[in-house]
Amino acid sequence: MFFSSHVPFFRAVTAVQSFRMFARLSEWYNRPTLGSLDLLAEGLTAALGVEVYPPGAHIPNKLTIHDISRLSHSMMHIYNGEERIVVKFQAIISPGERRDVDITPGKKWTEMKESVRNQFNIHNVDVKFMSGERELQHFSDFENLNGAIVDVIQQPQHKYKLDPSLIAKKHNYNFTRKKDDRTVYTRGNYQYNRPYGWFRYAVAVKNVYGDDNTWLGSRGKRRIQTSDGEWPVSYHGTKMKNKGGFFATQTNIDESKIIDGVYSSPSLDIIDELYAEEFVHNRTKYKIAFQNRINPDIDGDHMKIISKQHTCDGAEYWVSPLEDQENKIYDVRPYGIIIKKIKTDNNPQNYTQLG
Structure with a gap:
């Protein structure tokens, strides 16, 4: 009697547990994965303010690197x-x-x-x-x-299709499990702040700006030092352009220090805090920002620096005043798109603002 009276209960508990396990496995299997092009298309839609469809969509216009530059650059005019x-x-x-x-x-x-x-x-x-x-x-x-x-x-x-050829998949890099070990990296003789905690999609930029790819530096895993002719790395988020941007955060900045041009920053922390666009994909929140190489020719006025002593948020900003796609001056070259998960929540009411 003892065993027969408890077997049905035991089986019922096992069935419930099995159902929950199956539901969790199904959710895990169908989760949006960092590195997927569907996730990237959704993020680009939020960041660029145009509709970007994943591969396979019947949309004639393919999104190009020049479209990304044109739609995401934060031009300031003073x-x-x-x-x-x-x-x-x-x-x-x-x-x-x-x-x-x-x-x-x-x-x-x-x-x-x-x-x-x-x-x-x-x-x-x-x-x-x-x-x-x-x-x-x-x-x-x-x-x-x-x-x-x-x-x-x-x-x-405008509507665009995200073509796989835009991404150099073999150069994608998952920084989400990497920790800052205090190693100082340099690119173009400036400190390079690696995007720890983010997944980086590598944009296929080789030979886009001509046959000379020196600006990208030499290839190599965990390369610490800069190479000859390499350009430094900066970040930007489209909130710099679309929501009042840089000047909304710099209420006390000395006007003599404000420069006309494309703004970015070597500080990913400040881009994450103030300028990275948020979006929702499959009930999960993410942020998206852009990783650039910047023409460091200060003597030729291709790059100007607003030091952190002159900004309200304590971050340094780089300005590229001569960037001009119409005349093929590409001083700000996005070569990476970075995305990170910021929150997982099963309550759909929390997604009404980002939808």
């Missing part, structure tokens, strides 16, 4: 009190919503569009300008429109 108004017009984006807009000499067309998007607080769409039935496509189109009303038309997001 005029230092110089005379800058050539044409002032009123931009209307919807009934009752209008802004005064200045046309600035010496700036690119894409930069003027970015200025308008910032004024209207729209960042994930392209815009075009219409005067009546005529589309305004060049600065010269505005010459006779001083004080006029110009319609700002929002255009749909």
